[in-house]
Amino acid sequence: MTKPLLTAYNWSPDKGAGLVRDMRVRWALEEVGQPYDVRHLNWGEQKEPEHRARNPFGQVPAYEEGGLVLFESGAIVLHIAEGRPGLLPEDKAGRARAIQWMFAAINTVEPVLWERVIAKVIEGDKPWTKDRLPAIDARVHERLGELSARLGDAQWLDGAFSAGDLLMVQVLRTLGSSGILESYPNLADYVARGEARPAFARALAALRAGLTGAPPADWPY
Amino acid sequence: MPKPVITAFDWVPWFARGQVRDLRVRWALEEVEQDYHVRYLPQGTQKQPPHRMLQPFGQVPTYEQGGLTLFESGAIVLHIAEAHGGLLPSETEARSRAIEWMFAALNTVEPPISDYAIATLFENHEPWSEPRLPSILARISERLDELSRRLAESEWLDGDFSGGDLLMIAVLRQLKGSPLESTHANLGFYVARGEARPAFQRALAAQMAGFTAEPPPEYAFLDRPPTDQGESK
Numbered sequence: 001m002t003k004p005l006l007t008a009y010n011w012s013p014d015k016g017a018g019l020v021r022d023m024r025v026r027w028a029l030e031e032v033g034q035p036y037d038v039r040h041l042n043w044g045e046q047k048e049p050e051h052r053a054r055n056p057f058g059q060v061p062a063y064e065e066g067g068l069v070l071f072e073s074g075a076i077v078l079h080i081a082e083g084r085p086g087l088l089p090e091d092k093a094g095r096a097r098a099i100q101w102m103f104a105a106i107n108t109v110e111p112v113l114w115e116r117v118i119a120k121v122i123e124g125d126k127p128w129t130k131d132r133l134p135a136i137d138a139r140v141h142e143r144l145g146e147l148s149a150r151l152g153d154a155q156w157l158d159g160a161f162s163a164g165d166l167l168m169v170q171v172l173r174t175l176g177s178s179g180i181l182e183s184y185p186n187l188a189d190y191v192a193r194g195e196a197r198p199a200f201a202r203a204l205a206a207l208r209a210g211l212t213g214a215p216p217a218d219w220p221y
Numbered sequence: 222m223p224k225p226v227i228t229a230f231d232w233v234p235w236f237a238r239g240q241v242r243d244l245r246v247r248w249a250l251e252e253v254e255q256d257y258h259v260r261y262l263p264q265g266t267q268k269q270p271p272h273r274m275l276q277p278f279g280q281v282p283t284y285e286q287g288g289l290t291l292f293e294s295g296a297i298v299l300h301i302a303e304a305h306g307g308l309l310p311s312e313t314e315a316r317s318r319a320i321e322w323m324f325a326a327l328n329t330v331e332p333p334i335s336d337y338a339i340a341t342l343f344e345n346h347e348p349w350s351e352p353r354l355p356s357i358l359a360r361i362s363e364r365l366d367e368l369s370r371r372l373a374e375s376e377w378l379d380g381d382f383s384g385g386d387l388l389m390i391a392v393l394r395q396l397k398g399s400p401l402e403s404t405h406a407n408l409g410f411y412v413a414r415g416e417a418r419p420a421f422q423r424a425l426a427a428q429m430a431g432f433t434a435e436p437p438p439e440y441a442f443l444d445r446p447p448t449d450q451g452e453s454k
Binding site for chain 2: 052056057058059067068070071072073074075076078079092093096097099100102103104106107108110111114115123126127128129131132135143146147149150
């Protein structure tokens with residue numbers, strides 16, 4: 001099998017926090033022990049036709065393996081998890097529930113956290129943002145409260161660490177230094193457990209080592 | 222195998238009828254010709270402990286079959302597609318690409334569309350909603366431009382109709398009645414092709430037929446669109 005080729009940025013607005021979505025794929029590849037190569041894009045090249053052929057939405061990551069070209073980090077993580085042991089349970093029901101948590105991470109939890117990022121960063125200078133934040137935060141707390149109640153004292157969401165935990169931990173990391181996660185000690189510990197995994201550390205180190213580029217001249221933030 | 226049981230609401234606001242996410246699961250079940258039962262929930266009970274045991278976020282749908290309980294409509298559609306023929310190609314790489322479109326629908330295209338629904342329906346009375354609309358519409362437009370270019374003249378996103386098309390069409394249908402409903406001709410035809418499928422028609426009819434309850438008193442004003450409530454008074 002050829003080594004997969006991942007596309008990532010050589011500069012990112014999160015200053016190497018590992019929030020760009022290639023982190024999910026790197027982490028999954030490290031968990032299953034699959035070496036990979038990286039093609040680094042200058043910021044802006046993701047919107048050029050060459051990359052849009054790989055990802056029509058002009059984003060990273062893209063994933064190439066043999067003749068297969070994939071985009072969407074969740075789909076790539078699932079593809080990796082299906083091809084190699086370690087990220088999905090073998091029994092059918094356990095496998096379906098792990099995949100359920102992958103979708104919960106990206107379709108139920110991530111949108112409300114991302115809404116907060118858009119409000120704080122992209123719409124941070126808008127006059128209405130300050131009034132709107134409490135409504136956003138209420139939605140964030142509703143989801144986190146529900147997730148916290150379900151996780152309880154468990155180490156991972158459903159049995160052993162799975163691709164569902166990988167995506168959920170990465171999504172929760174979006175909260176960064178907001179202080180919100182700290183209101184849910186079991187979720188904060190959950191994220192810390194994820195970040196303490198050797199595969200996570202290797203993935204983050206590799207991501208940071210690839211950040212050799214400069215910000216675009218017109219970067220506004 | 223026993224018939225699967227899904228959960229759905231017995232009443233929702235007028236704007237959610239034909240959009241609640243059990244539609245996605247019903248459509249998938251109809252495509253693979255799997256009969257199912259529905260357990261209907263009165264509004265509010267989705268947030269009570271018995272349903273939260275099945276769905277920690279207090280939403281519909283859920284899916285129960287044998288000993289398996291699942292939530293998240295995307296995961297349920299994928300589970301149905303894996304258990305039956307018809308919604309995923311059998312060839313490994315094509316299968317991964319169909320799943321890629323399922324994730325693209327839910328994680329790339331749907332979030333800005335949900336943002337629009339929040340601003341125009343759930344928070345339409347908030348002072349920030351109207352000034353935000355241009356930027357929300359711009360974010361959706363960017364995604365629609367990209368999707369429209371990729372789809373081009375094709376019938377479906379990647380070869381035959383798949384679970385990826387099913388979710389993408391379910392997501393795009395939420396733009397009905399918005400300024401972006403018909404800005405991209407090929408996407409309009411794409412949604413119409415999906416809605417013309419007999420399985421979709423059966424799923425939609427079944428969801429609509431399930432709204433048999435009266436609204437809870439505090440939501441009675443959401444039982445009909447504002448224009449239906451008699452401008453003459």
